[in-house]
Amino acid sequence: MDYDIFELGDVELQSGETLPQAFLAYKTYGTLNATKDNVIVFPTSFGDQHYQNEWLIGINKALNPEKYFIVIPNMLGNGLSSSPSNTASPFDKANFPNVTIFDNVALQHRLLTERFGVKKVALATGWSMGAIQAFQWGASYPDMVERLAPFAGTAKTWPHNSVMIEGIRAALQADAAWNKGIYTVPPELGLRTLGRVYASWGFSQAFYREECFKELGFASLSDFIVKFWEESFIQSDANDLLAMMWTWQHADISRNPLYAGDFALALKSIKAQTVVMPVRTDLYFTPEDSEYETSLIANATFQPIESIWGHLAGFGLNPIDANFIDSALKVLLERT
Incomplete structure (x- = not known):
């Protein structure tokens, strides 16, 4: 097993249901520094597990484990963290409770603060559903997240x-x-x-x-x-x-007690230095939706990935797109 487990106990979800003996599977790269301010949180996406994020980590890359403490929390439902396939009856299989993006990020926050004592996040980033979680980090913990870089993902799931x-x-x-x-x-x-x-x-x-x-x-x-x-x-x-899929379809960083559905307010509450990177040819996390969202974030730059690789331009398959993302992260991480 190349990852660790953080036991959460019985967790009350946003729905009001309790997920018993919940846990997060996560993997870390690098070393937490003495001031605990070199943390990068990089959540997983739909169908993915932590190792599918590793293409963006390396000593010559922005996510450099010799400089940063990179934490990849596995999203609930992905088969490693609490999921229908690994939860005991009667909450297994189709009886697994509905989990929101807000739930995921709240539990990831517990991981960082309770296990590692983290008070600042240097960067929250992610692709696709990982990008939605990154946005949620920025909205849920605006005084904690210093930089934000969602790529090929929006702050909510738009109708199309x-x-x-x-x-x-x-x-x-x-x-x-x-x-x-x-x-x-x-x-x-x-x-x-x-x-x-x-x-x-x-x-x-x-x-x-x-x-x-x-x-x-x-x-x-x-x-x-x-x-x-x-x-x-x-x-x-x-x-x-x-x-x-349920988590993805119901994603909205404002659909929680903090913002009561006020989407504009949630985006305006983000304080992080932000770079939003949609893919120009993404068919479902569209650049038009991203451009609108970026306009509501105070310190945000709209920096589309000009690629014909569609949504998967953010998955590390095409070296040109991977280099674009890495370069943008390097510039962002140099900002104070």
Whole structure:
């Protein structure tokens, strides 16, 4: 096991339900300094675990473990932290309670403060759902977060994004083997179909037209759909994916007691030096939504990733896009 566990005890969620014996799986890179102010928090995204964030960490990169103490908390529902697949009955499988972005970040805050005694976060960053959590860090703890860099993700799930989630959920649940979440064998057809539906959203039209999948080592489009997209989900637990979909679909950094649904107020409350990096060709976390959100943050710069790799430009697959993100983080981390 290459990660640690932070036991949270019985946790009351935003819904009012209690998640018993909850826990966060997390991994750290680097060393916490004496003043405990070199912390970078880098939450995971939909379907991902901590190791899928590691492409952005390295001694020659902005997230340098020789300089910073980098914490990757695994999102609830991802199979490592408390999830439908690892929670005891009666809260397992389809009975796992609904978890919000606000819940995730509140528990991550407990991890940083209770386990490590952290009072300042040098940077909160993340991709996709990780970006939403980064935004939540900035809004929930404005006096704690000094810098903020969400990429390929917005501060809430806008309506068209929600429609996309409806489609991938329906693809999974249409498999009879899913059995309303009480399955005895994995709903493999549903998982593979989810991957095929997602294939049209994750990359842009230009990515497919120019056959950029060949740069990833796939000989043909059908090879790419099966080996990249279907295989991305076939090893996942269906209820875990559905739990994360619920969190994603209901994401809104203002939907909590701090801001009572006032989205503009939540964004205006962010004090961090902020760089917002949408992908120009992202089909569901759109640059238009990001530009509007950026306009409401006082110390924010809108810096789109000019790439045809769509949403997955933020996943570290394309060296040019990865370098763009890393370079922007280096500049941001130099700001006082």
